[in-house]
Amino acid sequence: MNPRFALPGGAGAHRVRLGIAAVLLLAGAVFAADLLPGAAPVPARPPAVAAAVPPAPDGIALAAPDAAAVRVPSSPDAWGGARTGQEATLSDRVVHYDIAATLDPNKHTVAGRERLTWRNRSNVAVKAVYLHLYMNAFDSAGSTYFTERRERDGTFRSGVDIKDAWGHIDMRRVAQGGAAVPWRFVQPDNGPATDHTVVRLDLPQAVAPGATTTLDIDFLTQLPRVVARTGYFGTFHLVAQWFPKIGVLELPGERGATSPRWNVHEFHLNSEFYADFGSYDVALTVPRGYTVGATGELQGQPVDKDGMRTWRFAQGDVHDFAWTADSQTAKPVVATWSGPGSPPVTVTVLYPPEFAASAAPALKAAQEALTYFSTTLGPYPYKTLTIVIPPYNAEEAGGMEYPTFFTAEAYAEVEPRTANQFALAFVTIHEFGHGYFYGLLASNEFEEPVLDEGLNEYWDNRMMRDQGQLAYIATPLLRRLGFAPGYPTFDAERAGTPRLDPADPPGANAWHRLQDIGPVYTRTATLMRDLEARIGRAPIERAFKEYYRRWKFRHPSVADLRETLAEVTGQRAVVEDAFARQVYAVARVDDRIGDFTSTELTPLPGTRLRGGVRVEDKPADVDKSIDATRTRWRKAHPHAPDGTGPYPYRTEVTVVRRGAPVAQTLVVTFADGSTEAARWDADERWHKFTWTTTARAVKAELDPQRLHYLDVSKLDDARTLDPDASASHRWGLEFAGVAEYLLALIATL
Template sequence: MGRQDRGELQMKPIVTGWLGVLALCGAVAMPGLLHAQVAQAAAPAPAASAAPAYTPIPFAPANAAAPRTASAPNAWGGPRTGTEPTLSDRVVDYRIDAALDAAKHAVSGKEQLTWRNRSDREVRSIYVHLYLNAFQNEGSTFFTEREVLTAHSGSRGEAKLEKGQWGWIDLKQVSQNGSALKWSFVHPDGGPKTDQTVARIDLAQPVPAGGTLTLDIDFLSQLPRVVERTGWWGDFNLVAQWFPKIGVLELPGERGATQVRWNVHEFHFNSEFYADFGRFDVTMTVPSDYTVGAVGEQQGAPVTANGKTTYHYVQGDVHDFAWVAAKGYKVLDGSWQGPGSPKVAVRVLYPPEYAASAQPVLKASTDSLSYFSDTLGPYPYRTLTAVVPPYNASEAGGMEYPTFFTAEGYKEVTPGTLSQYAIDFVTIHEFGHGYFYGLLASNEFEEPMLDEGLNEYWDQRMLRARDQGIDLTTPGLRRLGLAPSISGFAMERLTAGLKHPYDPLGENAWDRYSSSSYGTVYARTATAMHDLEERLGKDVTERAFREYYRRWHFRHPSAADLRATLIDVSGDARTVNEVFDQYVYGTARIDDRIASIDSEEVLPPAGSMIVNGKHTDGDSKALDEQVDKQRKDWAKAHPNAKPGTGPFPWHSTVSVVRDGAPVPQTLRVTFADGSHQELRWNDDRRWARFDFTGPAKVVSAELDPRQKIYLDADKLNDSRTTEPDGSASRRWSADFAALVQAFFSLLVSL
């Protein structure tokens, strides 16, 4: 999802934070252990000759983040070769019959969940996500974290819900082979006891190692008014995070796991999702005057009876399912096909007020299919659906699901303007999630950088390949003959929070200083990958990412797996490890600067000298007269000489200072005669001095003259001149003014 700092109305949750609730409830710091203790206490005492007591499977740690150890080669069944009967190793199968009550924005569902136990031990309880319960009251983990994380910074998802606008999911009945099962709410991350986004279902019959479980589940999902990612507005219903969804049972050697564990985090304010690959077979019954779009392929023609229409969609080798039902929507169809991909039916669903956005969204979608297929790997599905939310439901925009995403809408889209860039960027970004979130199936709870960050980087690569920057021109500037613009990577750098990074890029989604700090996952990862690309080379980096996709699509890589792939392909472990240690696992900052430039003429030394074995008398006055004469004679012979040159050589010293992490730098010095010299500063010194002796003095010095190091927190101190030069400040002032004007123009358009 493209998280932007745009808030609506803040609300004050009843609970001031989950830490306070934990303190009041006396919760322990290891929820998996707490669950084990409760389960063991409830079990009858074993007989003396009984088998060893059953040990419940623990949760992934509540503070889980990017692993440092690469996954085992056979993790998730090993790399997919393309010769298997299915694209992914399907662990789950969902068959869901759903009916939308349009007046109430509620979905009643019957779900048959089939799940395969990949582990070497029996499973007596499973865990399911009930994501919509994040929106049922202010006691959820989502709302309690929202209070803390948005206290000092804006964010998406700050809308205030009123009476009749809350959302939830109720489990009506769960059965296994006809036996009714019991469930209870658990808190794997130690969240508030009032959170109900994760439920434990105790089974009537355990699932043996390698065995299969089938559950029949009746549920009711009440959609909230759009707060973030899902919900309704008017006659628009984005039905997402709407069904009971089983957690992931990870095995040793997978994403840092050292034992079998349940990865099933609560629904946090900033986090998104993580699930096993499988197959979805879903029917949706809606009022006949509603338009429907969904993940996957429609099966046959819709069936209409009694004012209701039933649609049937199926998609294999995905890990989520979402759909939209909206009244008054229009449809724009297109198609695409590329090498190694099936023919793809591309569809845009849009409201009449945003008709101008339909064609640009379609074009950006097909362009994205080409770019991502060419640079990472062929798109493997037969459909792609983009949905433009209506006015007043923008928080439903910028969201991604396999083969299905929501874009943004504009009443006018003028080619070459900020509106064109905005609609292109959001469309490309949400499509790109289909690779980094969808096909690579990163854990967005624990490693948001692998999806949001890497996707942002690859989006900007695509925009760079299109030579598409951000046009900051406004009508007023155009009348003045000014047409300022900025590249996408330069804009990422400006919003990356480089001066004071609070959290490592590899931190999980919820242990963040603020929502703004979480937001830098996008721009700071894109900037870090940009700089890594500059050091490894564009072609090498692209080959490495293509190999990363080849190894890990339809699996679940970690940051450590990305690092290992980059090293394997580039052969440059030092550079890759340096970037990962400093930025993925650390909070390093870069700020190299030119501290000073000092120059002086190298004159004949004053004082006594030995000439022909005898000391001279050291006549300083005579020496001064000699120097003056040489200068006058030289000036006559060189009437157009530039200041800083002359009959005597010059000695110049350039001092550089490093206020952050080391990075290989190029120092470019310019001399008074117009000549230049470049040298490398590639060591761990906190400061260094570089000396130059020649016919002209140094008049300016600049670090990173080709502007390759975007992670440098302050580029304005990268250069220095010996004489005042106002051109730089005038240029930055003009660019800043243009940016401000463009920003306010964008606000008006929104």
């Protein structure tokens, strides 16, 4: 998901982040991003109001309401073991969906008939199963989604209100082998009793170990006005989270489970999804004249009957299905892509006429992302990729990912080196990247969003860095005026993450967070960038390639990522320390130069023993001797730089630590151009380093390689002994330039 309304205290927004950076620049303070405070706190969730979930008849428990990052690595045979490529299917398919659905574009409803076939992987008989009814997050203000939304600031991402156009999903019939199945709403996370996003089905016939069962479900889905990830506006329909979807039965050795358990959380404001791999065969009937795009491959040509048209899509080895239908779609842009290890991929961009300018740039970014992710992680295994650009007033449908299908940003103008161009490219790359971290690796986005949003944000920034792309902040108008500043994207991530007072570990779950979901994106990306800077680019890339190879089409945990990185890089101590301090926990990083002196060691007045007799060196005599010595030395060394002479210098640098320990390098530069370096990685609050040299020190700098972007401020990492006005001069010139542009613009109005 693209967290467009997210910075600290919101949810992590690329668009808002760009806007804040622009404001800082216009205020003449873009370089003061180091001084940004931590996130504004949001209220904690009140005590649970729902009754405890009644025990299932088979005794299988639910994942804990506060489940978060897993600490124990999964078993080697978890989820059937690593996929070798020799199996009949890419994934171990646990579920199959046959769905026939009809869209009423006037009522904005989808009438569906679903046949769900599920396999019991466990060694115990299953007497109850749990389904997600995600669309019920929008059925009333009493859902968990809207309860959490009120507790924060009443908005989500871009702040669209539902405006009384509620959404819901009603199960009209549920049968197992012809027998009616009783069901009840449950709240596994102790949410409000009015939340209807999870339902338990008590089966007439238990599912034996290794056996399968089939559920026939008739349902009616009412789409909401586009408010969060799904819905309609006018003729545009983004149909997602729209069908009854079975939860995940985890087995011992999988993501920390010690006995079979259902992982099936409520639909929270900031959480997303988690499901078993399977296959989908979906027939979609819409009025003729509507363009349809969906997960998977179109099967044959659409069939027309009675003014309606039926499109059939199928896809195996995915864990979700979404689609779109719109009568106002322009002629799609279609291209192909190919890469080593991948089948030929048909890339389709669906877009409205008013945002035609966004189609080609989105296609280009998607093709480049296919190449980059396939090269640096592993081959893209599917034959299709569909990109949807939402129409005007349906912006909230943008920036959302599903298997082989995602929505991007929409702009009427896309010019080079503008914020529009950058945001469109970044969001396209970001949503495609989810196809790996959410799609192929199938992370649990409820409990471990760090594995999807966090790692994806890191890899997206990595791609843009490797391509030399900058984060531009100018509008198309300012660009035409010649004003188009840009800065590295990892700097944008750093500026957008709480560093002074971080509250939530990246490994916390998606909903129990004081500073909301934004730091999962920004702090994880920054942490992984720092880890790469310390360990090395090549070892990190090898480790992530192995992570993809080992865990694709499975469901890795944070512990599985940790173990892969530690094993492949050979830097176990570094990796484990980083995870302990900055993934499972969160700690401020704040090292600085505390004091810096460099003193010439000249002779001092006083008494001394000479030949057994105590004599006095008077101050005046000492000064005269020093002057004479310096004069002789200067004559002998006429070209020696200032800060050198006949006497040595004692340099003292005190470094101060106000946060978690990180491995630091201190470099001192001397007047003769020489340097001294020292390592500081002890867990201590301060340390004094001293050198005695033939030249005076002129500069002391911590972290000269800028390994630690998590550091609260980089402005206190270096000090000079002589005044240096270059920074203030540069800031002044930047501000003067911006002011001139603004004044010129105002004068034309």
